[in-house]
Each structure stands twice: as structure tokens, then as C-alpha cells.
Amino acid sequence: MNKPLRRIALFCGLLVLALLVRSNWLQYVKADSLNAKSENRRVGIERYSHERGNIIVDGKAITGSAVTKGSDFKYKTTWQDGAMWSPITGYASQAFGASQIESINDDILTGNSDSLFFDRTLSMFTGDKKKGGNVVTTLNADAQKAAFNGLKGKKGAVVALDPKTGKILALSSSPSYDPSVFAGNSTKDSDNRQVLLKDKDKPMLNRALRETYPPGSTFKVVTAAAALENGLYKGIDEATNSPDPYPLPDSTKPLNNEGTIPCKNATLKVALQWSCNTVFGKISNDLGNKEMIAEAEKFGFNSEIFTPVRADASVYPEDNRPQNAMAGIGQASNRATPLQMAMVASAVANDGKLMKPYMVDQLTAPNLDVVSKTKPEKMSEPLSAANAQNLQAMMENVVTNGTGKSAQMGNGITVGGKTGTAQHGLNNSEKPYAWFISYAKVNGSSPVAVAVVVEDASANRDDISGGGFAAPIAKAVMQAVINSKN
């Protein structure tokens, strides 16, 4: 009876061996792929089991962590002034994932980044609890506050840049939302998010980066730059030889000016001061679609911009002649994001050099060691220094003598700007957007350039103008930046 017994012993051994092999297969070979499964709740549990790192503005954290009760996920992110900062931070929710910086720098914030490996290993020995690293932004809290307060009760967006470096100093979108309301994973969080998603004012839309508007007359700065760069006129004081009204090419329609302003044969400087459609429409047509696209693209049109948060591409399209002429004054199919127009102003203010805009200055480890730092980067040079200075003179003239008077600041601060009132809707049926782009100069160098757009449907049509609506907000933002520098 012993021979079969030995065989049974072998069989039982094989059963145990099969279990051992299976255990090795699951726990050694397949462990990583099992842990990466989206169905694996442990991933979330681990992720939220420790405090997430923070997003920092001016040395202060604008986000934080709170303990949640009755959930597997221990910590949720909180915001201070969530509505003010959400256009920069995005949201980070236990139930709905993350967006913008919270999503792009997620591995630093959760502490899982490879660049934090050393830090993690160290805390394994010291016994510290795992913590996330921080994201230090380029933003200026005062400027952001000014922008947010300026937009309060209106729809629109503000972007402020440091022209010399491309640092984003303020980035506001209105109406906004507080990401804290759906940071958890309860039913209430879900309901709150539904309310936001269904809101017809789209509070979760980032108007500063993800909405393109017709730039209106603010685009005339780009057209003027194209004229100067291509040597269309000898200087900003040369007569432009332009009729008023200007007959659109290949069309029976004339291009008119708003009101009675001295535009016939005006110089570039005067044309910008009065915002002459006729002059800039003619320039756009004279240069042609190709040249206009080339210059617009030097300013950053027609490509997405990563700050690192993605901004939609602004568009200067290939088009027929009459449309191209209209696009030259910021109408027709010409579309721009507020960020794009702030870049235009900053390139002019920075003597023709366009710096790549960015909002993440540093990534730091939980112990505040710098993991990486963003270096300012030149993006392009849309115009020569001489032409840039000419254009500065033109834009400063707009503020001193033209449509942008409400942005004057005094105290030895020079302001250059351009207003815009962009028509939109079929046959200009909807209320226009009020634009203002500007920069301020202190002691010959410019610390700030701003673009403001207000799409306020509640205002009376006659009241809507770049100078009246948008310029005061821009002025407040610039003032905030300059004050905080001192």
C-alpha cells in the first residue's frame, strides 16, 4: 500500500507547490500591475492617507488639508479664498480627480514624485509621516486680490505678467468657484459639483486661459507692430495715407470708425490714440494675410501655451482679404485669450522680447528643499527694441491723450495701454466685450503688463467700453504690483 501512498504524498506536495507558485505569481510578478489597477481602492486610500502638499503664493500656503470623517480617504484638500485662487490651482477632489496645477504637479503634491525619492527614503529612517511637497507659484497675492475684486459681480478675466521674466502675477476668472465644496467624496460634494456644472454662467470655465474672445481694438497693437516691423511707414508720425471710411477690399461694404474722430490719413500714433478702424484695417490689408499671421504668431497666436497649465491657442486665421482686414482690427475670426493679450502688452513693454509665461516658480520637497526651479525663457522677439519703444510711445499716448485716460496713475509711473470694445454675435447683436491691455513703467523699466476682459451682459450697451470698464481693473492690478514691489 506504500507505493500509492508515496504518490499521494507527491500529489499533495504538488497541490501545495501550485499554491506557492500562484502566491509568487500574484505577489511578486503581478503585484505592480495589480496595484496600478484603477479598481484598486488602495491607490486612493494611500493617496489620501497623508496630507497633500500645498500651493504657495508669496510664501503663504493657499491650500491646506482637512481630516474627513466616515471615509476611507483621510485627508481632503482645502482652499483659502478658493474662488479667488481656483483659476490657478484648479481643483483636487477625492471623488473627481484634479485639474490644472493640482493635476499637473500631482506627483509632487502627493509626495510620490521620483524626485522626492531621497526625501522619502530619509523619512523612512527618521520615522516621519509621509508628506507631499509644495508648489511655489509666481503669483502676487495683492495683484490677484485686486483682479478678483475688480471682476466681482462681472463676467471676465484678468491676466497680469511680469514682462521681464514671463512670471504670471495675477490670473483671475469670474465668476469663479470654490474647489473646497467638492473636495471630498460625499454625496454633498457630488451635488455641489453638479450645481457648478449646471450653472449657465460656467463658473468652472477658466476664462483667462480657456476662453477665446475677439480681441477687438487691443489687437491694433499687434497690427501696429506688424506695420513697424515690415517698414510699412518710416515712423509713428508719418501720415498713413488712409481714407475714412475705408472701403473693404473685394467688398461693397465700407469700414467705419466709431464716432467722429480724426482718422483720415492719420499717423500711426494718432490712429492708435483714437483707435482708428480705417487705418489699421488698411494696414492689415496692405501687409496681407501671410504677414499678419507671421507677426501674430510671433506674439504667440495659433499655438497652445503651457504655463504649465494649458492655455487654448489664440487664433489669427488664414482668410480672404476683407476678413483679413477685419481681423487686423481684432474682429472677424480673430480670437485671443486674455493671457495672449497680456503677452502682447508684455512683449511691447519688454522692448520687444516676449518671455514665456509661467506660474510655477519652484517645486519643493516637504522640508522646503527646492526640487526644481523654473528659469525664465525667451519665447520669441516679435519686434525690434527700437520698434518696441516706438510702440510704447504710441501706447503711452493712448493713456495720456486717448481712450485709456482712466488708467493714468501719476506718481512718476508711466502707463501704456490700449482699449478695446469687441463686437460679437450675429450682426453685432450681442453686448460687446470690454478689453484693456496695458503695462506700467517705473524708472524706465516695466514690472507689470495686464490684460483685462469684461463680458458683462448686465451693463448698458453704451457704458461698455474698454476705457470705462476694463481700464480701472487693470489700473488696480498694476498699482497692487507696484506697491508690493516697494
Add this chain to the structure above:
Amino acid sequence: MSVVTNTTTIGAIEAPSRRNTELMLLVFAVAISVFAYANVGLAMNGSLPSGMLGYGTGLILLAGVGHLVVRKFAAYADPLLLPLATLLNGLGLAFIWRLDQSPRLIQRAKYLFGAYSPDAPKQLLYSALGVALFVAVLVFLKDHRILQRYTYISMVVALVLLIMPMFFPAVNGAKIWIKVGSFTIQPGEFAKIIIAIFFSGYLMVKRDALALASRRFMGIYLPRGRDLGPILVIWALSILILVFETDLGTSLLFFGLFVIMLYVATERTSWIVFGLLMSAAGAVGVATFEPHVQDRVTAWLDPFACYTTDKSGACEQIANAVMSFGAGGTLGTGLGQGNSDLIGFAANADFILSTVGEELGLAGMMAILLMYGLIIERGVRTALAARDPFGKLLAIGLSGAFAIQVFVVAGGVMGLIPLTGMTMPFMAYGGSSVLANWALIGILIRISDTARRPAPSPAPSADAEMTQVVRP
């Protein structure tokens, strides 16, 4: 094979009793379990658990009583079986206590039943009862051959135990419980021992007829129809159990048990071939029309399917178990620091191995599996050492049943085979299981004691004198 030839692998004559080895191993087993308990407390609450003293004392008492009884009543027993059972039982208690602390499971219990009561104290009580049964077996069963007398009574009892659950409502889809008031038992666990006793007795008598009266057909020996009868009956019975009680595990266990014992008794490979063919046919046949079994097969084939197409809960549980093994990785998360309680239902019973896998990792799993392997192989060794065919058959039957149960449960939880509702011997929470397995170890120890006990010096016999040729 004749009874008197000495074919044991363990030297039967003058074998050392090894009782002190057993004592040392028991101390080790208790120490490991208490350490595990302390570890859970430190990891989950940051302090040594308050019940540690009671738990440690309880375990020491159980092990001590077991050891003393073995020393007194089965002095030559295998020294590994008791420590292994104690260690598995002790670790099981630590894991059950760990799952008792899980806020997720407490919340779940409160939500489902309105109240929550920890399982570890109950399991400690069951373990005490189990050891008591173990002691009773050793004290009252002086010789395992006595069991031979109860062959047919065993059959009747086993059948009654197996059929009873049919008259009780199903629990979670399987009718394997007898419920009287708040008292529930899982008769399948006891039936496996009793049916092994019946098989041993029956086969010891019938094995020659089964082995020799057969015709050769296509290279294998076909038994005669009337000898084939019993295997057909048992096959039909196990299928019936499967159908009416939807208990794949128990039917697989009994069928495997019978095939193993037939094979050992008759030494005919043809029985194995028949057994495998018939169980395959039966399983496929049942799987085609039994939804409960179908669910489990689908869940086994693709555990993650239910996340995309909403199916039965069986699938999600398997997926969760597989993920908990993955989460453990090589070294595990550490006791009390895993999330195996995500499995929810039966986390501390059928699925207790997931907690082992997650918190002790591959290393711990291999250790635990090897411990089960050792119990099984010590059982087979006992069978080899036994001098009487009944003892051999009973020992191999019990170890075979143990092996199949371990394989079916562990394989099911790890997704190697479809899940069946059986418990991991000693570790899983459940009174029937702990009691039955302690009795099983008791019987094995009794057989191994008989096998290793030095043979009494032959009685002087006139007959022997006459035939003796050489005498030193």
C-alpha cells in the same frame, strides 16, 4: 501487502518519543502568536493590546494541556502536528482580532445587523472547545482501530450530516449550515472525518475485490460493475450535494477523498482516471445550469469584469482578494496596516488568507502554506508508518481531505481555481471548522502514536519455537 511486513520509513523500533522537541516547538508557536498579537496592537493603536495577557494565557493553557495529554496518552506521537496546529490557530486568532479592529468591518456590521460584536473572543472559545475535543479523542480513543467497528454507523451519520443542511435556508447562496436558534454548525466539516472513517473501514474489507476482479481494456483495468457501484454512488451523491446545497467545495472534497482512498487501497491507477473524468463531467454538467456555480466560474475567469459589467458580488470579492495579495507584495504591509478588510463579507473566514497575503506578504504566505504542507506531509508520513491497513487508509484519508481543503480554499482565494465556500483549517473564523480540525489532528496523532510506539516484544509461543531457524 501483509500486515506484519515492516515497511515503515520511520524506525518503528526504539523510536525516541520526541516529546521535548514538541514542547520546544510549542513554546515557539505560542511566542510567535503572542508576538503577532502584540504587533497588531502596536500597529493599529500604538500600544500593546489590553487583552494580550488573557490571550497569551489562553494560548499557553491550550498548548500546555494539549502537550500534557499527548505526553501522557500518545507518548510516541509525531512531534510536529500539535505545534503546527497551535501556531496556525494562534496566528488565525491574531488575524481575526486584527480584523475585529477594522473600522470598515465594524461599520459594515452595524449597517447590516445593527450591532457589532468582535469574533476573536468567540474564536478563542472555539479553540478551547477544539482542544477539548482533541483531548477527548486522545483520552477515549486508545486505539484507532476501534473506529473500524463503526464503519456503517459512520456512513449513516455522514449521510445524515450531509443531507441535513438541505432542510435549512441557504446562507449567502450555499446550503451548508444547520441552524438551531443562534447555534449554527457546518456539518460538512465533521462529515469529512466521519466519511474518512467509513471509507477506511469499507475499503479495508473490499479492496481485494476492487483491485483484482477487473478486466483489462485499452491499457487500463476496468473494475467490475458491482465493484464500480460505490464510486458511482459517491459520485452521484457529491453531485447531488453540489446541486441541492450549491456547495462545490464539499462535493469536491468528498469526491477527491474517495478517489485518493480507493487508489491507495487498490493500487490501481484506473481509479484516478475514472475519478478525474467523472468529476470533470459532473462539474461541467452542474456548471451549465447552476447559476451560483456559474457566477463563481465567471468570477474566476475574469475577476475584474464585474467592475465594467455589473455582475454578482462574488466577482468583486475575488477581485478584491487578488488585489490584496498584490498589495502585500514581497514583504507585506505589516500586521494591521493593510486594507484586506475591503473584502468585507467573510474577510475573517473564507478570505482570511487575503489578510495574510496583504499584511505578511509573499514571505508570510509561503511560510503559512509551507506550514499547511508540513501538516499534510506529516499526515502522509503517519500513513506510511502505520502498520495496519485501516490506520493507513484513515491517515491518508484525513491528510488527503486536509490537503484538498487547503488547496481548494487557498486556490479559490488566490484565483487559481473557482472560489468555493470552505474555510482555511485552523486560521479561519468558525466553530465547526476549528473543532473538526482539532479532532482530525487528534486522530492523526493517535495513529502516529500507534505507528511509532515500539513494538511489544513478541510473546513466547510454542508455535514460533518450532519454525524458528536462526536465533541470535
